[in-house]
Amino acid sequence: EKALFGKGLLKGKKIIVSAGGTQEAIDPVRYISNRSSGRMGYAIARAAAMEDADVTLVSCTTALPVPSGVKIEYVRDARELCRAMNSHFDDCDAAIMAAAVSDYRPKVQATQKIKKESHDVLNIELTQNPDILYGLGQKKKGQFLVGFAAETNDVIEHGKEKLKRKNLDMLVANDVAMPGAGFNVPTNIASLLYKDGTMEQYPKMTKDELGHIIVEKISEGLKQQ
Ligand code: CTP
Ligand code: CA
Numbered sequence: 138e139k140a141l142f143g144k145g146l147l148k149g150k151k152i153i154v155s156a157g158g159t160q161e162a163i164d165p166v167r168y169i170s171n172r173s174s175g176r177m178g179y180a181i182a183r184a185a186a187m188e189d190a191d192v193t194l195v196s197c198t199t200a201l202p203v204p205s206g207v208k209i210e211y212v213r214d215a216r217e218l219c220r221a222m223n224s225h226f227d228d229c230d231a232a233i234m235a236a237a238v239s240d241y242r243p244k245v246q247a248t249q250k251i252k253k254e255s256h257d258v259l260n261i262e263l264t265q266n267p268d269i270l271y272g273l274g275q276k277k278k279g280q281f282l283v284g285f286a287a288e289t290n291d292v293i294e295h296g297k298e299k300l301k302r303k304n305l306d307m308l309v310a311n312d313v314a315m316p317g318a319g320f321n322v323p324t325n326i327a328s329l330l331y332k333d334g335t336m337e338q339y340p341k342m343t344k345d346e347l348g349h350i351i352v353e354k355i356s357e358g359l360k361q362q
Pocket of ligand 1: 215234235236237238239240266267268269270271283284285286287299
């Protein structure tokens, strides 16, 4: 793999990548999460390390092995992920938010296990999490900022809107309603949208392959910045 891909494209560059789905605690033993496997973010981290970048992978809980040459930091919920990404952001060259961040978390976390005896119907009130990517977009100073959009309909429209609203340099839009794309599968069908309004559509490919393409586009973007 190294011989095939490693061209030193990101030598001397500091890259931070988030991956996986956040887990928002309900009580000490339960959480709310999503179907993200973490594969896409891990593939990007691996591809960036193969291009000689200094890579920090901020990972939610996953079943994946740590890619070689990558520094890993584990987080559980959106607020921890937010702190970790912000602590590395100021001196990085590129940041990629591939994590599936829970939009909501339980408003209060029970300190003891909730017992079924006390509830026939259990209502859990949810409150919104911070939009981590939006916050990074607000404070970026030359960093190449990449976001994802998982959509079931009007993929390009929604993608363009997110790219603009979050002040991104590139957005990876996925049609998660298509077979072989999105959550918990090894492949993806992606469109790359750029802030100058251009766009590239790709056929179905493995997340590892897409990771290499994304890394190549980041290196091109950094040259122009
Ligand atoms: N994201 C984030 N913080 C959040 C929610 C999302 O940083 N609280 C990031 C994701 O990591 C992704 C991008 O924003 O890179 C888009 O996530 P997505 O869920 O598609 O968009 P949202 O802005 O949350 O809008 P919605 O889910 O309502 O479509
Ligand atoms: Ca969301």
